[in-house]
Amino acid sequence: MTDVFDELTWRGLIAHSTDADALRAHLAEGPVTFYVGFDPTAPSIHMGNLVQIMLARAMQRAGHRPILLVGGSTGLIGDPKQAGERTMNxxxxxxxWVERIREQVSRLISFDGxxxxxxxxxxxxxxxxxxxxFLRDVGKHFPVNRMLDREVVKARLESGISYTEFSYVLLQSLDYRELFRRHGCTMQTGGSDQWGNITAGVELIRRSEGARVHALATPLLTxxxxxxxxxxxxxxxxxDAAMTSPYAFHQFFLNAEDAKVxxxxxxxxxRPRDEIDDIAARSAEAPHLRIAQHSLADDITDLVHSPAEREAANEAAQAIFGRGELAQLSADTLLAVAKELGAAALPTGELPSVVDALEASGVVASKSAARRAIAEGGAYLNNTKVIDANAQLTADDVLPGGVVVLRRGRRTVGAVTVA
Structure with a gap:
C-alpha cells in the first residue's frame, strides 16, 4: 500500500482524525513532519505508548518524519485523569525518567536518512x-467555557481539580505550536484519550498562526x-526489561485471545497485508497451533528487546513443559519464569522435601496430593519424574538464580526459589 492513511486504517490505528480527506491529501502531497509525545510519569513507557511507536514507524516507512517528544515539563504537571489528582513527582x-524514556524511544525509531x-x-x-x-501568548487563546467542556474536567469538577491539571491542555498545545514553528510540524498523533488535548493544539495554531494543521488519534486496544x-x-x-522481563513480555502476547489476536x-x-491475511486464514483453520499468537509474540519481542531475547523466551517456554533443558537457561530467564509462575520463596537454611516443594509451588493443594501425584507418576522436579515420595531437594536440584521448577502432569507448572 502506498497510501499511508489507508495502511493505518487497515491496521486499525485510526480512531479519530481531523478532516480525513484533507489529512489524506496532506500526507499525499509530500513528506510530513509529525510528532507524538511521551510524558515521563514512570521509569518506562508501556503498551499504550508502543501503539504510538508502531504508528510512527509506519509513517516513517512511508517517508514522513517523526518527532519524538519527551515531556520534561508536562511530566512535572500530569494530564488530568478521571480517578483524581495526580501526585507530583x-x-x-x-x-x-526523561533520560530513560529518551533512550527507550531512540532504540525503536530510525534517526537515519x-x-x-x-x-x-x-x-x-x-x-x-x-x-x-505564558498567559498573554498562550492563555488568551483558550476560552474557559471550552476548557470546562472537556469530559475529564467535567468529571472532576465535583470532586475537585487543581488549576495545575486544569491548565495542562495549554502546555500540550504550546508543544504543538512550538514544533510547528521550529520544525514545520503539521500533524500530531496520540491516544484517543488525548484527543481533547491534541485538537486544542490544532486550534491554538489556527488562532495564533493562521495555519491549518492536522491530528490523528489511535483507539484504545481492548x-x-x-x-x-x-x-x-x-x-x-x-x-523496560527490568520492569517486565522479555520472557513475561513474550508470554503476554503469546497468550492473546483468538478473537483479537x-x-x-x-x-x-x-508484516505486509498479504502475509497477515495468510496467517489469519491459517489460524482460523487450525487455532490450536496458535500461529497468529506466535507470530505476534515473536515479532514484537524482536523489536522491543532483541531476537536473542525472543529465542530465550521461546526456549524457556518449551523447557518448563519438558521440551527443553531447564539447566541451560540463564539465571535471569529462570527468575523471570519463576516470577510469572508466582514462585514461592522458601525459607533459607535446610532444603525442603520434594513433597513440601510441590505443595509450596501450588501445583498440588496439599502434601497428601503431592504424594498421590508421585505415586501415580505425574510429579516432576525440573522435568525429571519424581519416584520417591520421601526425597529431599539437594543443591544439584537448584537451577541458576535459585529456581526449582515443579510440574504435575503435562500442563500444571509452578516453581519455588531458594536462597
Missing amino acids: PKEQVAT TNGAILANNYDWTADLSTLD KADGTKFGKTESGTVWL VDYLKVFSE
Whole structure:
C-alpha cells in the first residue's frame, strides 16, 4: 500500500482524525513532519505508548518524519485523569525518567536518512517561559467555557481539580505550536484519550498562526470483553526489561485471545497485508497451533528487546513443559519464569522435601496430593519424574538464580526459589 492513511486504517490505528480527506491529501502531497509525545510519569513507557511507536514507524516507512517528544515539563504537571489528582513527582526523578524514556524511544525509531527522527524535550521551551508571557501568548487563546467542556474536567469538577491539571491542555498545545514553528510540524498523533488535548493544539495554531494543521488519534486496544489490553494481573506491561522481563513480555502476547489476536498482529507486527491475511486464514483453520499468537509474540519481542531475547523466551517456554533443558537457561530467564509462575520463596537454611516443594509451588493443594501425584507418576522436579515420595531437594536440584521448577502432569507448572 502506498497510501499511508489507508495502511493505518487497515491496521486499525485510526480512531479519530481531523478532516480525513484533507489529512489524506496532506500526507499525499509530500513528506510530513509529525510528532507524538511521551510524558515521563514512570521509569518506562508501556503498551499504550508502543501503539504510538508502531504508528510512527509506519509513517516513517512511508517517508514522513517523526518527532519524538519527551515531556520534561508536562511530566512535572500530569494530564488530568478521571480517578483524581495526580501526585507530583520530584523534579530530579522526572529528569531521570526523561533520560530513560529518551533512550527507550531512540532504540525503536530510525534517526537515519532525510526523514530521520528528531528527539525533543518540551522543558527546553518552557523552563524559562515567564507566567506573564505564558498567559498573554498562550492563555488568551483558550476560552474557559471550552476548557470546562472537556469530559475529564467535567468529571472532576465535583470532586475537585487543581488549576495545575486544569491548565495542562495549554502546555500540550504550546508543544504543538512550538514544533510547528521550529520544525514545520503539521500533524500530531496520540491516544484517543488525548484527543481533547491534541485538537486544542490544532486550534491554538489556527488562532495564533493562521495555519491549518492536522491530528490523528489511535483507539484504545481492548480484549474481547472490553477490558484494556496491556494490563495483566501483576500490572502494566512495560517495555523496560527490568520492569517486565522479555520472557513475561513474550508470554503476554503469546497468550492473546483468538478473537483479537489478528487485530493485535496488524498493530504490532510490520508484516505486509498479504502475509497477515495468510496467517489469519491459517489460524482460523487450525487455532490450536496458535500461529497468529506466535507470530505476534515473536515479532514484537524482536523489536522491543532483541531476537536473542525472543529465542530465550521461546526456549524457556518449551523447557518448563519438558521440551527443553531447564539447566541451560540463564539465571535471569529462570527468575523471570519463576516470577510469572508466582514462585514461592522458601525459607533459607535446610532444603525442603520434594513433597513440601510441590505443595509450596501450588501445583498440588496439599502434601497428601503431592504424594498421590508421585505415586501415580505425574510429579516432576525440573522435568525429571519424581519416584520417591520421601526425597529431599539437594543443591544439584537448584537451577541458576535459585529456581526449582515443579510440574504435575503435562500442563500444571509452578516453581519455588531458594536462597
